[in-house]
Amino acid sequence: MLSVKELTRRFGGFTAVNALSFELEKGEILGLIGPNGSGKSTTFNVIAGLYAPSAGSVQLDGREIGGLPPYRICQLGLARTFQIPRPFRKLTILENTVLAAHYGAGGQIGRAEAERRAHDALELIGLPRDPGASVEGLGAAGLKKLEMARALATQPKLLLADESLGGLDEAEMNQAAEMLERIRNERGISIIWVEHIMGVLMKVIDRCIVLDHGELIAEGAPAEVTRDPRVIEVYLGSDAEAVHRQLDRQQSAAEAG
Numbered sequence: 001m002l003s004v005k006e007l008t009r010r011f012g013g014f015t016a017v018n019a020l021s022f023e024l025e026k027g028e029i030l031g032l033i034g035p036n037g038s039g040k041s042t043t044f045n046v047i048a049g050l051y052a053p054s055a056g057s058v059q060l061d062g063r064e065i066g067g068l069p070p071y072r073i074c075q076l077g078l079a080r081t082f083q084i085p086r087p088f089r090k091l092t093i094l095e096n097t098v099l100a101a102h103y104g105a106g107g108q109i110g111r112a113e114a115e116r117r118a119h120d121a122l123e124l125i126g127l128p129r130d131p132g133a134s135v136e137g138l139g140a141a142g143l144k145k146l147e148m149a150r151a152l153a154t155q156p157k158l159l160l161a162d163e164s165l166g167g168l169d170e171a172e173m174n175q176a177a178e179m180l181e182r183i184r185n186e187r188g189i190s191i192i193w194v195e196h197i198m199g200v201l202m203k204v205i206d207r208c209i210v211l212d213h214g215e216l217i218a219e220g221a222p223a224e225v226t227r228d229p230r231v232i233e234v235y236l237g238s239d240a241e242a243v244h245r246q247l248d249r250q251q252s253a254a255e256a257g
């Protein structure tokens, strides 16, 4: 459903993403990993339309979206969450989500339909739907949920989730990972997930791609990619053994039943 070909993004003389190519299948959860500054957010920003590509193409269901403005890309079915949630603090949770529904529909739906979409998203995410519920009381986990609900209210077929777990405790992280899996399983939404917390990421992704200095250095199933010597050298380092142990446990659990 998403096809990225030879995508390059430069800032002045600096190349942040260099000739990146990858494909995403419908219903897949793809992990996008790599060291700080390797180009993950820039890749998201180009796919979602915040930056135009310097070269290369991005196709969503066969249609070129590279260089389109973010609102057009959103209307075509691509939503993203940001590392740092920035809801409208003066609006309620419901109002924030209704606004997102209007944005995703390009103003082509009425108030009742926008509210229906917002209610549906808030219910799936597990946030209060009553009209008085305020953003103010939400902690880090609640704000991230709201970010996700706003993305879902735009009715995407592809969701780009940017480091959704920063600032959460372990139980909240596991809930967030389960939520992404539910979004895929119940709604058929494809997901690309940028996340540094490998233990949680590995529980839900089908496949991952690894960037280093803006270039793709590995691609495949988590068990293969995390054993790639270059991925261990540039990214996993001393965490590699713990990641392998977890993947082995997951495989044994899957085989047992």
Ligand SMILES: Nc1ncnc2c1ncn2[C@@H]1O[C@H](COP(=O)(O)OP(=O)(O)OP(=O)(O)O)[C@@H](O)[C@H]1O
Binding pocket: 011, 014, 016, 034, 035, 036, 037, 038, 039, 040, 041, 042, 043
């Ligand atoms: N608007 C910009 N102008 C100039 N340089 C930029 C801009 N955005 C990103 N960069 C540079 O591009 C490189 C890739 O940054 P990017 O944020 O995409 O990396 P990342 O893999 O998402 O990092 P992190 O894991 O720390 O979020 C960095 O060296 C960054 O400084």
